[in-house]
Amino acid sequence: MIPTGRRDGMVSLASNVRPNIVDTSFSMDEMLQLFATKGLSLLDLVVLSGASSMSKNDFTHTVCFQIMLYILMQ
DSSP states (O other): OOOOSOSSOSOOOGGGTGGGSOOTTOOHHHHHHHHHHTTOOHHHHHHHHHHHTTSOOHHHHHHHHHHHHHHHHO
């Protein structure tokens, strides 16, 4: 038998989802702050957003555009 299930935790609660995901209304600074609380960097944000943009999703297109602008303004 092959074991199944998630390996990142033993409990899954809906109440843990909302505070741990990027909201569509987040500014670039809010996204960076959320990622930083998870030990992730700007590069991680860019890579994960880019991976998500493989699907046809207007939100990820907007995030990638915001990230590009943010980097160019530094």
